[in-house]
């Protein structure tokens with residue numbers, strides 16, 4: 001159904017934290033419509049790898065390509081534009097606690113260049129529907145459960161129709177039933193064509209929702225046979 005267009009690739013990339021090599025000679029590709037898990041023990045480099053993909057860590061050796069941007073040729077001024085093409089979801093919800101759901105989302109739209117109130121309202125309604133929270137617009141974050149807050153964060157990540165969603169332990173703070181809801185949201189987003197790369201410790205999810213698996217291990221990234 002989907003093309004095999006690559007939305008993200010690393011080619012002989014080295015991932016550093018400062019001068020410390022965390023992962024060496026990393027090569028893999030994520031295509032449009034792919035779903036891939038990133039697993040590995042604590043400290044194995046999952047977060048460092050994801051940070052490199054959204055240019056929070058600079059790629060020093062090798063080549064990287066994310067949503068049309070070459071990481072190895074990236075200029076600091078390109079970073080906000082790269083991040084608009086990627087949706088990023090962390091474990092901690094990071095919503096503004098003193099603003100409604102709608103205001104949280106509008107903040108991002110304005111910051112990324114949206115101007116027209118109608119367009120913004122429509123987009124906010126669309127992404128909230130996408131995550132099953134169509135009626136939560138006027139709620140404050142504290143009026144929502146942890147799982148609902150995380151769904152708002154996923155909605156926020158979808159505002160600019162990213163080509164790829166990068167999630168770092170998105171279910172880390174959530175109980176199993178709620179983690180399942182978040183996974184279902186990711187699957188729906190993925191089925192609609194957005195690639196997903198998700199770091200997780202939650203092996204139950206891997207069993208329940210099988211997909212590609214990349215593992216950080218001994219300073220390398222290996223793809224497990226499907």
Ligand SMILES: Nc1ncnc2c1ncn2[C@@H]1O[C@H](COP(=O)(O)OP(=O)(O)OP(=O)(O)O)[C@@H](O)[C@H]1O
Pocket residue numbers: 017018020022040041042043044045046047048049216
């Ligand atoms: N800001 C930093 N400065 C220096 N070293 C760091 C920094 N952040 C992480 N590291 C080191 O990089 C290595 C990889 O850490 P990273 O957070 O990428 O692993 P992880 O697989 O995501 O772990 P976890 O599953 O615990 O989140 C670890 O040895 C860690 O100590």
